[in-house]
Amino acid sequence: MLNRRQLLGTGVAGATLVSTRAWSQTSNRGLPEAALTSESATQAPVVPTTGVDYNPVVTLNGWTLPFRMKDGVKEFHLVAEPVERELAEGTTAYLWGYNGTSTGPTIEAVEGDRVRIFVTNRLPEPTSVHWHGQILPSGMDGVHGLSGPGIPTGKTYAYEFDLLKSGTFMYHPHADEMVQMAMGMMGMFVVHPKDPTFRRVDRDFLIMLNAFDIDPGTYVPRIMEMTDFNLWTWNSRIFPGIDPLVVSQGDDVRVRVGNLTMTNHPIHMHGYDFKVSCTDGGWVPPEAAWPEVSIDIPVGAMRAFDFKADHLGDWAIHCHKSHHTMNAMGHDIPTFIGADKTAVTQKIRQVQPEYMPMGTAGMADMGKMEMPIPKNTVPMMNGWGKYGPIEMGGMFSVVKVRQGIAAGDYSDPGWYDSPPETTVAEWTGDVPAPVEVTDAATHYTDLSKISG
Structure with a gap:
């Protein structure tokens, strides 16, 4: 795997670039500059200064690709390249991505x-590059060998098409797809409605679901994995x-x-119900939008949901597959619940005095204990909240609803101070005795006696 500095030394990055428009060769002198970043924090949205007004999206732990106008066309420049992505503090992956990051930058335009x-x-x-969900000419669909040629190393091709509908779309390779997507090559493509008032919201967040299988202590994903992924990510972060x-x-x-993993993900948000507003096929009519507290995102699909931020607090949002909110999981991890590890602990400590037995009473110890782990590996569960270890990892974040946050301000306001009367606490009063049911049959109706 090459990083950017090593790549420059190969001569690949400095090779002559030949652009093609609609698969025909043209000069590369008019190429727009390719914006690059290696930041892993959420970057400020790009507010439109000309053309149709829209409220830009905020890509969680990501950024939006700049464009230039030329002869009435919006021009973007994607660079497919090896990248280093910090998945979390202390954990880096050697991936393939776009413009310095994986996932790649979000493309934003207007219907x-x-x-x-x-x-x-x-x-x-x-x-x-396949423009997942877009309606476009067959020759621009980006399927290697079918709709057009692949882009050779060191070359630049151009895709050109009209944006016929608004919504949320994705982009990813359709060339050596198993390898290139497993290495992190994917991004989001948002098309805003041409009517600035259509389904407009105040805050618009974007999350790409992806996953990797990276052995503890290593950096490169195992591209042949089909089911046993150990790092479940949002925009390549855990x-x-x-x-x-x-x-x-x-x-x-x-x-x-959007979901470009190899399994579905039921995304659940605490403290609210919401309405599903958009799918891959387009906008759900307001009268048909259905309420949920969890929405399943199928493989290769997109879902959008809307809510009114009425309830103050710190509200969890996460995948509801429990192993997807853990890190460094694997099928070969044994279960020690109920086991007596006293004897084996004594033996292990003869060669490793710092050894701490864990797992006999569950895995919560992983959230509060710090111990040596392999280099470039993140604990199974990590992160601290106001009241202690959160005991989560992977596909998990927090919706932080506060009063008086200025438009355009996405900085972390810290932990929510719940009023004491609304915070769970130890009960010190009398506890009623459990009710003992002596005849369970009396609690059921004999349906055979109901006429009709």
Whole structure:
């Protein structure tokens, strides 16, 4: 795996770039500059200064790709390349991505725009980009060998098409797809409605679900894995490295979630119910939007949901598959619940005096104990809240609803101070005795006696 400095030394990055428009060769002198970043924190949204007004999305732990206008066309420049991504503090992965990050930067435009997206390939093999969910000419669909040629190493191709509908879409390779997507090549593509008032919200968050299998102490994903992933991520970050969703009380909020993992994810948000506002196929009519507290995101799909931020507090948002809110999991981890490890602990401490037996009473010890772990590995559960260890990892974050947060302010406001009368606490009064049921049959109705 090459990092950026090593890549420059290979001559690949400095190779002559040849752009193609609609798969025909043209000069590369007019290429827009390719914006790059290696930041892992959520970056400020890009507010439009010309053209149709829209409220920009905030990509959690990500950023939005700049564009330039040329002859009425919005031009973007994606660079497919090896990247180093900090998954959480102390844990880095050697991935493939776009413009310095994985997941790649979010592309934002407006319904009716014509876009021209230059893609420069700095990978060691050909690639392509499929514009997942977009309605476009077949030749721009980005399926290697079917809709057009792959992009060779060191070359730049251009995809050009009109944005025929608004919604949330994704982009990813359809060239050596198993390898390139397993290495982290994916991103989101948001098309805003041409009517600025259509389904507008105050805060609009974007999450890409992806996953990796990276052995403890190593850096490169195991690309042949099909089911046993051990790092479940949002925008290639794992809790506690995932930023909170910060909103002001009273805001209308949208959360858009795309899934390019190999399994479904039931995303659950605490403290609220919400309405599903958009799917891959388009906007759900307001009268048909259905209420949920969890929404399942199928593989290769997108769902968006809206809610009014009425309830102050720190509210968990996470995948409800319990192993997806853990880190460094695996099928080969034994269960020690109920086991007596006294004898084996004594023997192990003869060669490793710092050894601490764990798991005999559950895994919560992992959240509060600090012990040596392999280099470049994150604990199974990590992160501290106001009241102690949160005992979560992976696909987990917090919706932080506060009063008076200014528009455009997404900085972390800290932990919520719950009024004492609304916070769970130890009960010191009398506890009623449990009710003993002596004849359970009396609690049921004999349905055979109901006429009709």
